[in-house]
Amino acid sequence: MTEYRMHLLICGGTGCKASESDEIKNRLNKFISDSGLQNDVQVVATGCFGFCEKGPIVKVLPDNTFYVEVKPGDAEEIIKEHVVKGRPVKRLLYTDPTTAKHISDSKGMDFYKKQIRIALKNCGFINPENIDEYIARNGYEAMGKCLTEMSPEDVIKEVKDSGLRGRGGGGFPTGLKWEITRNVENEQKYVVCNADEGDPGAFMDRSILEGDPHSVIEAMAICGYCIGADKGLVYIRAEYPLAIQRLKIAIKQAEEYGLIGDNILGTGFNFNLELRYGAGAFVCGEETALIHSMEGLRGEPTFKPPFPSVSGYMGKPTNVNNVETFANIPVIINKGATWFSNIGSDKSKGTKVFALAGKINNVGLIEVPMGTTLREVIYDIGGGIKDGKAFKAVQTGGPSGGCLTKDMLDIPIDYDNLLASGSMMGSGGMIVMDEDDCMVSIAKFYLEFTLEESCGKCTPCRVGNKRLHEILEKITEGKGEEEDIERLNELSMVIKDTALCGLGQTSPNPVLSTILNFGEEYKAHVIDGKCPAGQCKSLLRYDIVEDVCTGCTLCFRNCPVGAISGERRKPHYIDQSLCIKCGVCFDKCKFNAITLT
Amino acid sequence: MPKIKLAENTIQLILNICTEFENKESELINVLHKVQNKLGYLPAEVQEVIAKGLNCSVAKVYGVVTFYSFFTMIPQGEFPISICMGTACYVRGAEQVLAEFKRQLQVEVGESTEDGKFSINCLRCVGACGLAPVVTVGEKVFGRVAPSEVKKIIAEYREGCRDDSKTA
């Protein structure tokens, strides 16, 4: 194998690819060849570095220089200056927003300082399409250890002792789940990886599969060894073409190396993997629905029990874990349960990956120890709110979660604390909202999502959520009444109490948590007829201040619906019955003669 | 729905895909994926052939097709435009971007333009939240799209200078 003196790691995740990281890679390679360095310098497309806000990212090893927002046009300079002459390209370095100084090494950036990477340990470090790079970072060592040195019971004990809980949202202890499935007697069992990540605004699982697919494959094989399954299935969203491609490559390579397949490492243990594709149904994240979908049926959940561990795929005992849960397993085996359980909070061990997005400066993928506070995540790692606006809320847990307020910023994040605060961990989406976001509209947005994704099987979810949405729509349109808030509360409680599956039972959470934490905003809508955030168009009113208007006719000419009239050089006025509140007049007026109330 | 007649080789193609999956009813979703990938959409006549190929009822096939939003019975435009409606994109103005696409192309979500060039769909999180709001055309991803840029994106494709995106 060639010994390279230098590596250029470039992010090959979906986000950076969208910003032409492929082209950057091509150009880097071209200039390397042009400089005759092809035997000294290697360009590696890796998985996500996490710092998506500043993508595309190029990292230079061994000196750890971290270039941000690289464009194809920058490739030449990186090679000619940094690689050839050893002079880092300063203008591409990250600038610390508070000190305004360039930071060269990512370890020095606030974004990375508080992160501990377990599930994401290889993302951004290795070429996910090359199994050798995974092996070079202790890949498949955990599986080897399990198969040759440990009994399935030993492994399960280790996982139980680690305190690892399901990262898909529910937080069920992983080791216990494995044990239950192990204890069900059946000749055929299955290991299923739930990669049907569907929370709007969450992309943890995709990044792991794109950046480190072997960690999931290895963990599934370990799980198979523990529960007595020789077959694994990955249920993955069809909307993730890159993750699918990388997973396929990884499976093929692992097969070629004899790391999965028959008689693995000569131990007599067989484990084969297949992919199953989701087809755009959020409810298939629920494990019974997921199993029905893999069986070629409508993805409708069924009542539990029986749990999949007893009767799952094709009626056989099936252990379902999500991507991130699996990605923790090899590390737990390699470093030990004690090491792992020392990280995190009392009842939530290890780390959690979050997809940080919304009105925040540093959008990206982060992994922090359980127990980190929301404030640390949003302000230290996330760099605070965009455009200097005021923080209003953070939404966790996706459509099943809730909105937390600034009073809750110091809550240490773990399963139980989030639940107690009226939200939930969910799969790890974390959306930050600022003063411009109307919380009634946000609740409506989530309801719209649930409504579209409800399978339609049970009444509370099928009809109840429809009615919740209609009431919210009424409120945002300015037609709400005071008792609507009470109605929302009452109906939400019944839906929680009676819906069939987890999706339905948690679907009112965004409504309940916004009413609880932002009740005043609801009242403003229904009592005062105002949207404090200025987002609900029907509640806005544009007026022309007569004294200020010069009669320049600019607003008149730009109004798309002809709602403005008036003579030249005389004050204009807006016909409220025609106005569609598009705000064009407000933007166009040069004299600040238009008010928005 | 106008009845279309499938060409003999299309029928054979579908039946071959069914055979590839051992004509197993439980492989229905895999078969639908593969057939849609080849044909671009799943009209009624195609579903009938699949039902025959997997020896299951056509009602079941239709029930599955209409359950999953990834499957479509309407032909997509030559350049399928998808606007991400994930939360991150939503709070960064995806709704306005969508409205602008609808206005520019004069079609609703799920429809194609008369010339068959464009169709608009919404999707949930492509996972490029750092680039929110995100729009994809074929497999090409456009990040930080402002409503004012919509016209430019459409023009780019209308003039036919981008052929790399013709993917279904």
Next chain:
Amino acid sequence: MDTVNLTIDNKPVVVKEGITILEAASGIGIDIPTLCHMKLDDLNIENKPGGCRICVVEVNGRRNLAPACCTNVHDGMEINTHSMRVINARRTVMELILSDHPFDCLICAKSGNCDLQDMAHKLGIREIRYKGEQSTYREDTSPAINREIDKCIMCRRCETMCNEVQTVGVLSAINRGFESVVSPAFEMNLDHSVCTYCGQCVAVCPTGALTEVDETGKVIRALSDPSKTVIVQTAPAVRAALGEEFDMEAGTLVTGKLVAALRRLGFDHIFDTDFAADLTIMEEGTELLNRLGKHLAGDKDVKLPILTSCCPAWVKFFEHQFPEMMDIPSTARSPQQMFGAIAKTYFADKLGIKREDLVVVSIMPCVAKKYECGRDEFKTNDNPDVDHAITTRELAALIKLSNIDFKSLPNEDFDNPLGESTGAAVIFGTTGGVIEAAVRTAYEVHTKKELPRLDFEELRGMEGIREATIDFDGLPIKIGIAHGLGNARKLLEDIQAGKSKFHAIEIMSCPGGCIGGGGQPYHHGNVEVLKKRQVAIYQEDKNKAIRKSHENPHIVKLYEEFLGEPMSEKAHHLLHTSYFDRT
């Protein structure tokens, strides 16, 4: 069997492990309301999607409410079925269902017989707090069944019947969320689908979403037309169920009152489909013996087993699904159609009127019979042998409409010549009955000996597939019986695979046979109703003086005067049919 201790509404109970809260409660007289759930025990039919959420109960220590229909009991469980939390939830769920349901109860076909209406009443719903958009769909009508799926509440019972029980596969849940509904593929009309019109979807629908096509108006019009002679035939299973429509105990035989009611409705002659059932036995039995004889003689061209062909849904089923096997069923027409053919020839001649002036109405436990009488092969010069087929339920409606106090009617007798029948004909109404009737005749014809016994218990019961070997004086005849089209499919697949060992198979589409037909009074998920009807049918058989079809004197006379002998050319022309590939 292990038992568990629990309390329901503070009442301690000891029940079998593995049963549901619903079953445990019902055992101590607590009737937890259900809507989507349906369990017909002896027929192995269960619909348990856990979807409607009406049956939720409070279980101490549980985070949310539990659906009683699919939650199993466990030791130490404390259940409350009517706490405030439960009642509030149940009523809210009901309000939600009603908020997406048309409010045309007063003029709905199902009014008075509607499970949803009953439930709204039981739960005391007086207002709908959550109003909003209602789903709307196109109405669909077919020769037998109306679909008004705005009224669908997604209980999925019809889907279970159509797919799991009948394996017809016409109905499926489609779309998702608020838009989801049960429909044929592509929301096509039923008459474009492979629907057999068995009507089992209608039989279990808790609302007015699926109902039979109402033809009572046509019957009233015919009865009021002085230029027409209107005669009526009534199928065997009707007499064992009609009483239920007049609050009589299930299983009450109302033959005499039925005849009296028909007479009061103004029919000119009150005849019995049972007469035609005896005729069917003559033809089908002869066909069986012919085929059997040839088979035993080594004729390789003759196919066995022979399958019965009295059930129109079954006929349509194999025409769609097993067109390559159309030479296996008997060619004998169904009793309804044999009756029509004889009525419009032999009887019209006797009256000296043209067939066009004779209107034949049939009262059937079945909705498929509406479709059957409209089939082209059962028409002469566009005039159908049977003009109108109405269900047991429609007849009840006609009786009520005509101010007849059914319960106080005297018992009257059928008219002749087409009203005389034997016990063998009556049992056509239940699963196993047709083949038992055939055995009674075929045995005596074949062996030329008198049967030592008439009750063949081995052919009776509710098992979905049954088999028995009957000794035809040294010749063992192997008989199979299937009711429910799913069970029929199994036997057909055996035949297809060359694995069938039977000489003759009886098939009825509806679970239980015609007593469980799609046109019968609604059983509302109570299988006991079907069992009682079956008992009544066998009782009627016992009550009959003559219990073998070939001994029916009017049948003997019909052959002497008109048909010649079974399978004669004339019989062939009038009483047999052919089948069509519908794929």
